[in-house]
Amino acid sequence: xxxxxxxxIALYCVVIVLLVKPxxxxxxxxxxxERTILSPALRPVERLFYRLxxxxxxxxxxxxxxxxxxxxxxxxxxxxLYALQRFQALLPFNPAxxxxxxxxxxxxxxxxxxxxxxxQSYVPETTLSYLVQMAGLTVHNFVSAATGIALAVAxxxxxxxxxxxxIGNFWVDLTRCTLYILLPLSxxxxxxxxxxxxxxxxxxxxxxxxxxxxxQVIAQGPVASQEVIKMLGTNGGGFFxxxxxxxxxxxxxITNFVQMxxxxxxxxxxxxxxxxxxxxxxxxxxxxxxxxxxMLGGTAxxxxxxxxxxxxxxxxxxDTDASAxxxxxxMEGKEIRFGIANSALFATVTxxxxxxxxxxxxxxxxxxxxxxxxxxxxxxxxIFGGVGSGLYGMLLFAIISVFVxxxxxxxxxxxxxxxxxxxEVKMAMLAILILPLSILGFTALATVVDAGLAGPANQGPHxxxxxxxxYTSGTGNNGSAFAGISANTLFYNTTIGFAMFIGRFLxxxxxxxxxxxLAAKKIVPASAGTFPTDGPLFVGLVIGVILIVxxxxxxxxxxxxxxxxxxxxxxxxLF
Amino acid sequence: xxKELRPAIVMIxxxxxxTGLAYPLAMxxxxxxxxxxxxxxxxxxxxxxxxxxxxxxxxxEKPGYFHxxxxxxxDTDPKDPTKTIAAPYNAANSAGSNAGPxxxxxxxxxxxxVEKLKAENPGAPIPVDLVTTSAxxxxxxxxxxxxxxxxxxxxxxRGLPQQRLRxxxxxxxxxRFLGVIGEPSVNVLRLNMALDALAGR
Numbered sequence: 048x049x050x051x052x053x054x055x056i057a058l059y060c061v062v063i064v065l066l067v068k069p070x071x072x073x074x075x076x077x078x079x080x081e082r083t084i085l086s087p088a089l090r091p092v093e094r095l096f097y098r099l100x101x102x103x104x105x106x107x108x109x110x111x112x113x114x115x116x117x118x119x120x121x122x123x124x125x126x127x128l129y130a131l132q133r134f135q136a137l138l139p140f141n142p143a144x145x146x147x148x149x150x151x152x153x154x155x156x157x158x159x160x161x162x163x164x165x166x167q168s169y170v171p172e173t174t175l176s177y178l179v180q181m182a183g184l185t186v187h188n189f190v191s192a193a194t195g196i197a198l199a200v201a202x203x204x205x206x207x208x209x210x211x212x213x214i215g216n217f218w219v220d221l222t223r224c225t226l227y228i229l230l231p232l233s234x235x236x237x238x239x240x241x242x243x244x245x246x247x248x249x250x251x252x253x254x255x256x257x258x259x260x261x262x263q264v265i266a267q268g269p270v271a272s273q274e275v276i277k278m279l280g281t282n283g284g285g286f287f288x289x290x291x292x293x294x295x296x297x298x299x300x301i302t303n304f305v306q307m308x309x310x311x312x313x314x315x316x317x318x319x320x321x322x323x324x325x326x327x328x329x330x331x332x333x334x335x336x337x338x339x340x341x342m343l344g345g346t347a348x349x350x351x352x353x354x355x356x357x358x359x360x361x362x363x364x365x366d367t368d369a370s371a372x373x374x375x376x377x378m379e380g381k382e383i384r385f386g387i388a389n390s391a392l393f394a395t396v397t398x399x400x401x402x403x404x405x406x407x408x409x410x411x412x413x414x415x416x417x418x419x420x421x422x423x424x425x426x427x428x429x430i431f432g433g434v435g436s437g438l439y440g441m442l443l444f445a446i447i448s449v450f451v452x453x454x455x456x457x458x459x460x461x462x463x464x465x466x467x468x469x470x471e472v473k474m475a476m477l478a479i480l481i482l483p484l485s486i487l488g489f490t491a492l493a494t495v496v497d498a499g500l501a502g503p504a505n506q507g508p509h510x511x512x513x514x515x516x517x518y519t520s521g522t523g524n525n526g527s528a529f530a531g532i533s534a535n536t537l538f539y540n541t542t543i544g545f546a547m548f549i550g551r552f553l554x555x556x557x558x559x560x561x562x563x564x565l566a567a568k569k570i571v572p573a574s575a576g577t578f579p580t581d582g583p584l585f586v587g588l589v590i591g592v593i594l595i596v597x598x599x600x601x602x603x604x605x606x607x608x609x610x611x612x613x614x615x616x617x618x619x620x621l622f
Numbered sequence: 623x624x625k626e627l628r629p630a631i632v633m634i635x636x637x638x639x640x641t642g643l644a645y646p647l648a649m650x651x652x653x654x655x656x657x658x659x660x661x662x663x664x665x666x667x668x669x670x671x672x673x674x675x676x677x678x679x680x681x682x683e684k685p686g687y688f689h690x691x692x693x694x695x696x697d698t699d700p701k702d703p704t705k706t707i708a709a710p711y712n713a714a715n716s717a718g719s720n721a722g723p724x725x726x727x728x729x730x731x732x733x734x735x736v737e738k739l740k741a742e743n744p745g746a747p748i749p750v751d752l753v754t755t756s757a758x759x760x761x762x763x764x765x766x767x768x769x770x771x772x773x774x775x776x777x778x779x780r781g782l783p784q785q786r787l788r789x790x791x792x793x794x795x796x797x798r799f800l801g802v803i804g805e806p807s808v809n810v811l812r813l814n815m816a817l818d819a820l821a822g823r
Contacts, residue, residue: 292757300804531720
């Protein structure tokens with residue numbers, strides 16, 4: 048680890064903290080339906096959307112209607128994306144002449160982008176036409192992100208409102224989020240990305256004769272426009288197979304920095320939206336503190352492990368020490384321009400959030416370095432969480448925490464003036480238990496059937512980690528991978544497809560139910576016996592609950608994978 | 623509940639038109655007007671012919687050129703389309719090795735590379751990036767240490783003094799942005815073009 052490495056990480060954290068208030072304030076106005084500086088240009092478009100789709104923007108929905116609207120929208124989106132892939136050969140914008148995507152793969156990919164997972168079973172540059180990339184994947188990058196943000200805002204309204212039936216209008220939240228937040232930012236930052244070297248064209252692949260006289264075919268495409276929303280919407284599905292490690296998708300250290308900022312900005316700002324809407328920004332900062340501390344802890348472990356490198360490679364006479372002339376450490380699966388610090392930081396934040404973009408190959412990380420992204424997703428991607436899940440996952444843990452605190456002192460737990468009763472705790476536990484059920488259940492299945500065992504590229508404990516990571520990433524709607532696994536098979540496409548479905552919708556529905564139930568409650572005035580939820584004691588308690596729940600659930604599986612592998616690597620055992 | 627079906631269908635259509643067609647096509651138009659070189663892949667021409675992109679690494683094997691990092695990209699086997707063969711720096715199929723730290727195959731490959739490099743520059747410590755594959759398989763850069771390591775071989779092959787080449791590497795080294803962000807790097811294609819110019823080719 049170097050001083051410069053930590054300095055870069057600190058700089059990143061400062062930028063995120065500085066963005067929280069201004070972005071949070073703007074987003075609060077957007078979701079309150081207030082006028083913003085962009086209204087003169089966007090309000091007519093917004094009104095047109097409502098008129099054509101027959102939506103009454105003043106009408107609030109109760110939690111059931113809100114959930115149904117969200118589910119129907121996701122269903123229609125899923126079907127159109129599936130159809131687009133199956134018919135891409137007959138449609139325009141296909142200069143590389145890609146043929147129809149095979150059924151299992153099309154199912155997996157449609158589910159993947161519909162659920163904001165963006166798991167990539169396919170190799171984009173050899174599978175998808177530009178039309179599918181734009182009118183299919185880019186669209187879902189916008190709307191699946193907007194759906195996630197809308198749901199988080201609906202849950203916040205549950206806390207903020209009193210004796211209310213409605214938790215907002217899904218169509219309005221979806222439209223306003225896309226028009227006022229995601230689209231304007233994408234246009235501005237997207238053009239910045241092009242200026243920095245990202246391609247944005249519809250040309251055929253370029254064939255060149257290299258300096259040595261060899262042939263090279265260079266894949267092209269409308270990269271920047273998809274790249275920016277891939278990060279901002281914490282989607283993570285790359286235009287190219289190598290994702291943000293590809294020099295066209297992430298040309299230099301500046302674009303890398305901006306990508307990481309996009310990745311966490313909305314998730315971090317949502318804590319401020321939360322604080323503002325419940326009328327006490329300190330509540331938002333308390334949640335932010337929980338997330339920040341967990342993020343720094345993960346970054347430190349990943350950076351330390353990757354900087355230390357692989358002792359077996361060092362033994363061969365290879366120089367793995369950091370110096371002024373090289374980044375050193377474990378460079379397998381990493382790019383020179385990012386080195387160790389920016390790769391470890393990227394891997395940590397992409398799994399803190401539900402992003403899943405990668406600028407280095409997690410599969411080639413040292414065992415403990417790879418443990419960090421794996422465990423981050425298993426915790427539920429609640430550390431800033433990004434827009435797909437994030438804040439609402441963290442609020443579920445906050446509910447569990449006040450419940451635990453209530454049990455300790457024998458009082459009815461309250462959070463933000465709302466009594467937390469049996470129904471909320473049951474729903475929160477249901478949402479939290481879905482995750483291990485799908486991750487561990489599918490992993491167990493894949494390790495006993497032949498179709499599952501055919502997947503891993505690596506042998507020994509690392510092969511097990513590849514399987515575990517696949518279902519963790521799918522269920523967590525992350526989309527990053529220990530990418531050696533051959534996941535483009537009927538077995539994996541189907542099971543991971545279902546894992547993504549379970550992880551998204553079976554978590555969302557209990558969460559929306561909590562929002563509805565909370566909104567209907569009265570506010571209990573705070574008294575001397577109220578447990579303060581804006582101080583360090585609460586922050587510590589929530590961190591404790593998160594680590595204990597996550598640790599107890601996943602420790603046995605992690606022991607079989609990364610932990611055993613760590614000792615094997617130190618001892619020089621190869622597989 | 624079915625009354626939510628109409629907005630579901632109409633909204634998907636509207637968002638497809640707006641974010642799936644209007645947005646990327648408008649971005650393409652603006653990008654092509656403002657930044658045509660970058661928008662088309664930062665291609666490099668030499669003598670009127672496109673010889674590559676400055677962002678995409680190329681495969682260098684001749685001893686008279688500086689070499690890039692090992693690349694794990696593959697291509698379909700022309701003899702058997704169900705199989706793949708190694709095809710370093712295949713820019714139409716980016717990929718990393720995805721070999722884990724306890725992989726036997728990885729260690730064998732690294733060991734082979736180490737032996738070759740030791741023979742070429744005995745005694746010098748081998749920079750780690752010269753024996754590890756990049757994440758994309760298309761890394762355009764090597765570390766300054768990796769460039770300097772290759773100076774004796776290239777100097778001998780080209781009949782140039784080592785000092786001249788070390789100066790060349792220093793001139794081609796790009797530092798961190800504002801001295802802080804990123805890592806120092808040397809673009810291999812540009813280094814080799816400068817080398818050709820120096821050698822008068």
